[in-house]
Amino acid sequence: MRFDSLLDSVGQTPLVGLPRLSPSPDVRLWAKLEDRNPTGSVKDRAALAMVVRAEKDGLMRPGCTLLEPTSGNTGISLAMAARLRGYRLVCVMPENTSHERRQLLRMWGAEIVFSPGEGGSNEAVRVAKVLADEHPDWVMLYQYGNQANADAHYETTGPEILADLPEVTHVVAGLGTTGTLMGVGRFFRESSPEVRIVAAEPRYGELVYGLRNLDEGFVPELYDESLIDTRFSVGPRDAVRRVRELLDLEGIFAGISTGAILHAALAQAARAVAAHERADICFVVCDGGWKYLSTGAYEGTVEEAEARLEDQVWA
């Protein structure tokens, strides 16, 4: 495949079957390898779409400063796009994220403002909003409320899945900004409404939920619960266990959040087997495991890995 530039190569990722994790020939699992994007994560789709739309809408001038709250991947994608398009990027990121994410952000030229670990990404959003008020000339694309984020998946990820797997019965993806599921969900609601849309949400340790009050909770503006059918909360133990199974049985080295997504996908597979129904379950591999090696998720026992992830924003 040939492309005019790196940015042109975003998307069109492989869909691979998982013969050893699939419970039967009638209930099959398929992995959408989003780690094959230019910066190694699904967020390249949203980041590029947000930048392109903002440019089209005349929001960005050459040399302007972008600001974004992110737990990592969106920032890394934006940093790459910003570098190629000539923008400065300031990311607000929780302090309890992996070292590799910081290194990658800086490598692509982003500046990082750390937000307190307590409260996780909610705090990053809050701090970014304060910075945006202080710097009215900065452009905050704001992935949690930017329609271009969801539209990227409506226009590309969803159609790619349907083209490669017309018999798809379930799509399972992570729920963070909700962009992937909102876009894919809307696409399938319109094109194949019988396809079940399943969300897997990471369940962190207590520190991340340590808000001062419940009104500091946060639901992304993009989120529309009518576009999904069910939503699972998956803790680090199940996420680590599954991400190791994916590596051991299918050779795929994925990030920890993908383990959470696979856990939800396998639950759907088990339900289909129990109901004697055919199922072709596509799940999103958000990124590779490289960025999480320093967390210790891939070493020692599952219990040890779980303990190491306790205070981390691991998805």
Added chain:
Amino acid sequence: MAVEVKVPTILRTYTGGEKAVSGSGETLGEVLDDVDSRHSGIRERVVEGTELRRFVNVYVNDEDVRFTGGLGTSVAHGDTVVILPAVAGG
């Protein structure tokens, strides 16, 4: 019909600091009523009228109850109910 209800840090003022309390009932709503009878005020922080509060998520056996019948979600002996504030990802 005992179920374990896991309480987030922010609501432990109602449970004397306990991370998890026991509740009973056939539905999530009944369980929360039962828990509230011993930990007065906690239900009000989770439920507004007949709906969950916007920034609170409740899971029965890890599944979000907003997709399984809300407060009417069936619970069975040995189930786990998790209450969490809504947090962002990305």
